[in-house]
Amino acid sequence: MKKGLAEIQKVRPTTVHKDFEDDVLIYNERGVLPSFIALYSLDQAALDSTDKLLLEQYYRPVQCSDKNIESDKLFLRCIPQSLTRNDIGSITGEDTLSDLIGKHFANDAEQWVLRSEFVCEMDQILLAKRFLHRSLQINDYERHILFKVIEKLPGLSSPEVIYVNMHIDTKHYFFYRKHHEHVPGLMILEGVRQAMYAQYYRYSKYTREQISLTIENINVDFRNFINANYPVRIRVEDVLIAAEHSSTDVVEKIATFFQSDKVVAVATMRTKVIKMKLFKRLRRVKPDANNRFIPIKNIAKSAAFMLGDGTKIEGTMNDMSMYGIGATFDTDLNFSQGDSMDFIMFVEGIGFINGKSEVRWSKNGEGSKRVGFKILEITNLESVKLQEAIKNFTFLNISRAKL
Numbered sequence: 001m002k003k004g005l006a007e008i009q010k011v012r013p014t015t016v017h018k019d020f021e022d023d024v025l026i027y028n029e030r031g032v033l034p035s036f037i038a039l040y041s042l043d044q045a046a047l048d049s050t051d052k053l054l055l056e057q058y059y060r061p062v063q064c065s066d067k068n069i070e071s072d073k074l075f076l077r078c079i080p081q082s083l084t085r086n087d088i089g090s091i092t093g094e095d096t097l098s099d100l101i102g103k104h105f106a107n108d109a110e111q112w113v114l115r116s117e118f119v120c121e122m123d124q125i126l127l128a129k130r131f132l133h134r135s136l137q138i139n140d141y142e143r144h145i146l147f148k149v150i151e152k153l154p155g156l157s158s159p160e161v162i163y164v165n166m167h168i169d170t171k172h173y174f175f176y177r178k179h180h181e182h183v184p185g186l187m188i189l190e191g192v193r194q195a196m197y198a199q200y201y202r203y204s205k206y207t208r209e210q211i212s213l214t215i216e217n218i219n220v221d222f223r224n225f226i227n228a229n230y231p232v233r234i235r236v237e238d239v240l241i242a243a244e245h246s247s248t249d250v251v252e253k254i255a256t257f258f259q260s261d262k263v264v265a266v267a268t269m270r271t272k273v274i275k276m277k278l279f280k281r282l283r284r285v286k287p288d289a290n291n292r293f294i295p296i297k298n299i300a301k302s303a304a305f306m307l308g309d310g311t312k313i314e315g316t317m318n319d320m321s322m323y324g325i326g327a328t329f330d331t332d333l334n335f336s337q338g339d340s341m342d343f344i345m346f347v348e349g350i351g352f353i354n355g356k357s358e359v360r361w362s363k364n365g366e367g368s369k370r371v372g373f374k375i376l377e378i379t380n381l382e383s384v385k386l387q388e389a390i391k392n393f394t395f396l397n398i399s400r401a402k403l
Contacts, residue, residue: 007141030147199236293394
């Protein structure tokens with residue numbers, strides 16, 4: 001998918017706990033590209049011809065004869081391999097660049113030589129803009145596809161950091177239902193959540209199917225408006241590392257938002273990591289026996305009831321509980337208290353639910369008859385399905401609730 005001239009590869013919806021791609025707000029996920037790679041690692045890696053061509057395009061051999069620059073390495077083209085004394089002299093008074101050079105380069109006799117194995121993306125970008133030709137810079141989609149190849153190289157110990165870009169869709173059905181001049185704060189919050197989930201699943205030993213992430217808190221420091229017509233880069237890293245063997249690990253992460261090379265927001269999020277078996281037990285709480293629930297979605301409008309002689313009748317679902325069903329029928333049908341009937345209903349995403357019931361009451365209305373059924377028999381499996389249907393696809397019938 002393309003956005004303007006930029007290629008977009010969205011993160012899988014399931015990674016960020018979504019079902020549909022239009023709900024995914026992050027794309028071009030990648031880790032930190034190493035500043036240099038050893039030539040021997042290319043021979044040891046399982047690389048195809050496309051992988052090798054990609055590495056040759058973005059990693060270059062030593063560009064000068066200085067003995068202090070190791071010739072057995074290839075260097076990422078968007079980071080200067082070395083800086084001359086003239087380069088250093090040209091940044092007098094530019095504190096940010098001076099700090100970057102001191103952080104990533106070693107001072108040799110005649111020049112400053114790149115020493116940091118990993119240079120964060122923003123540092124790479126600032127160094128490239130100041131010291132390299134524009135043709136050597138790398139866009140974020142290129143970083144994304146290049147990192148997929150880098151992951152195949154043996155012996156690399158990359159920082160547990162991810163970068164993603166934020167998909168700011170000003171036609172989004174929810175976040176831009178009302179037009180905003182800037183990116184709405186709620187969209188930023190969702191971007192925080194998705195980016196942090198993606199970082200967790202990339203580096204955790206758990207898969208999406210094994211655990212659930214439950215948010216404890218999110219704090220966002222909005223430092224400036226975020227414009228909708230400029231790219232946004234998000235960096236996510238750990239604050240607290242989870243204890244891998246706990247059933248309820250706590251993790252805390254920090255996400256930094258960049259736009260136009262400046263920090264525009266910083267967020268922290270603390271989550272609990274709950275094993276899926278425990279999560280299912282925690283959420284399996286039966287609804288109050290006194291409450292009835294109105295179907296909202298996914299539950300078929302009609303349920304079927306079978307008389308003892310095999311006659312099938314259909315009724316429109318009014319409400320339901322773990323112990324009963326309310327339905328509306330045509331007026332020409334007769335019901336007596338105590339009549340026994342099998343019932344079956346369908347719930348999308350859950351399947352058919354069936355059991356035995358009996359009539360508790362019936363009332364005539366205008367052109368219809370309302371009937372209340374008590375559930376007499378239902379298997380454990382069917383009861384769990386009914387509970388899930390009520391939990392996910394109904395709302396409390398306020399008129400019959402004891403509040």
